[in-house]
Amino acid sequence: MSFFLLYFFTDVARISPALAGVILLITKIFDAVNDPLVGMISDRVRTPWGRRRPWFLFGAIPFGLTFFLLFLVPNLGQAGLFVYYLVVALMLDLAFTVVNVPYTALTAELTRDYDERTSLNSFRFAFSIGAGLLAAFFHPIIVNAVKAGGGTEQMGYMISALIWAVVATVPFFFAFWGTYERHTAEEEAPMPYLESLKITFANRSFRYVTGIYLLSWLVVQTVSTLVVYYLTYWLRRPALVPFVLLAVQGSSLVFLFVWTAISRRIGKKGVYYYGMVWWILVSMALYFVQPSWSPAVILALGVLAGVGVATAYLVPWAMLPDVIELDELKTGRRREGAFYGFFVLLQKLGLALGLFLVSQALAISGYITPPPGATTPVVQPDSALQAIRLMIGPVPALILLAGIFLVYKFPITKENHEATLRELEERRASAALEM
Numbered sequence: 001m002s003f004f005l006l007y008f009f010t011d012v013a014r015i016s017p018a019l020a021g022v023i024l025l026i027t028k029i030f031d032a033v034n035d036p037l038v039g040m041i042s043d044r045v046r047t048p049w050g051r052r053r054p055w056f057l058f059g060a061i062p063f064g065l066t067f068f069l070l071f072l073v074p075n076l077g078q079a080g081l082f083v084y085y086l087v088v089a090l091m092l093d094l095a096f097t098v099v100n101v102p103y104t105a106l107t108a109e110l111t112r113d114y115d116e117r118t119s120l121n122s123f124r125f126a127f128s129i130g131a132g133l134l135a136a137f138f139h140p141i142i143v144n145a146v147k148a149g150g151g152t153e154q155m156g157y158m159i160s161a162l163i164w165a166v167v168a169t170v171p172f173f174f175a176f177w178g179t180y181e182r183h184t185a186e187e188e189a190p191m192p193y194l195e196s197l198k199i200t201f202a203n204r205s206f207r208y209v210t211g212i213y214l215l216s217w218l219v220v221q222t223v224s225t226l227v228v229y230y231l232t233y234w235l236r237r238p239a240l241v242p243f244v245l246l247a248v249q250g251s252s253l254v255f256l257f258v259w260t261a262i263s264r265r266i267g268k269k270g271v272y273y274y275g276m277v278w279w280i281l282v283s284m285a286l287y288f289v290q291p292s293w294s295p296a297v298i299l300a301l302g303v304l305a306g307v308g309v310a311t312a313y314l315v316p317w318a319m320l321p322d323v324i325e326l327d328e329l330k331t332g333r334r335r336e337g338a339f340y341g342f343f344v345l346l347q348k349l350g351l352a353l354g355l356f357l358v359s360q361a362l363a364i365s366g367y368i369t370p371p372p373g374a375t376t377p378v379v380q381p382d383s384a385l386q387a388i389r390l391m392i393g394p395v396p397a398l399i400l401l402a403g404i405f406l407v408y409k410f411p412i413t414k415e416n417h418e419a420t421l422r423e424l425e426e427r428r429a430s431a432a433l434e435m
Contacts (some may be wrong), residue, residue, distance in 0.1 A: 279308020
């Protein structure tokens with residue numbers, strides 16, 4: 001979805017970029033309710049299986065089914081397609097929330113060690129990026145194979161979506177059987193929704209880490225969306241799409257573990273500084289790339305970009321459990337579901353905001369939607385090409401600079417987090433003696 005959803009809407013389903021952006025915007029307004037709500041409900045669920053894991057069993061299949069339906073192209077006309085994709089996108093968003101918020105909330109319950117959490121998140125995102133790498137690389141190959149066999153691009157997307165729907169659904173059943181939950185149902189009483197919302201955003205550290213994540217993820221999603229347009233229309237090299245995506249995702253996968261090791265020496269904030277500065281330099285270089293340049297240079301820039309992308313995946317998620325501990329010290333409650341619910345909301349808000357801004361910029365700049373039956377990329381006007389270049393280079397660089405400033409202001413360090421853990425242990429020991 002990060003790489004191909006907007007392109008699917010504009011160039012395969014052939015709806016206007018403006019309508020595609022509206023679909024994404026409405027979906028994320030809906031998200032503003034369901035993400036935090038599911039997170040808080042999962043804090044309150046009481047089952048023999050725990051609070052988080054039962055959601056995997058009941059949400060996985062609806063998630064896979066709605067993902068598949070999103071990449072069909074029914075014969076409904078522009079208005080009909082708009083309604084169809086809006087309804088399916090809303091259902092997919094709810095299904096994804098049902099499985100993903102409890103899944104991410106498990107992280108803080110598996111370990112309380114500062115460095116181990118960074119390591120744990122590196123493994124979680126290694127599989128996430130690895131799966132994204134496979135999908136990004138093989139999806140265009142699947143579509144092209146279907147077209148080479150006499151099928152249409154729409155049929156290629158349908159077959160590819162079916163494959164990835166199955167691949168994305170099955171692991172939730174493994175996650176159900178292969179994980180545990182440390183915290184029992186008796187550890188805390190439910191907190192009213194509005195009170196939980198107020199306390200969550202009253203947490204200064206949480207506000208900083210959400211800002212860091214939103215800015216980082218906004219850039220990830222914006223650049224991910226534009227890669228296909230950038231290679232297809234500016235560089236006129238659509239055949240490079242799977243290989244550039246492989247270069248970026250493969251580099252990110254490797255550097256997750258490199259940055260994890262480095263963070264043990266310089267901390268999470270130091271890792272973010274180095275990674276973001278590197279990514280800013282690469283972003284500016286992408287603006288100046290010309291269509292005549294060698295494919296090797298383009299692939300090399302993809303590899304270099306992945307070095308910075310890895311920090312955007314790793315650092316904010318590794319910071320969040322530390323924030324949850326600080327919240328527990330202040331409130332006496334474990335509220336992973338609430339915090340992770342808002343965090344996943346920001347992840348999808350970053351996706352939607354990035355896609356919406358890209359779609360509106362394309363529409364304003366005069367982007368030409370390919371006509372029915374087009375088999376080669378159309379020639380876009382200079383204004384659209386300039387918009388694509390700006391949104392893949394200088395604009396992300398400015399957003400990343402803002403993220404660096406927020407990391408500088410983030411108040412939790414390794415030392416004061418360890419002090420928080422000591423206070424929590426002392427409190428638990430005192431409570432156990434009183435019992």
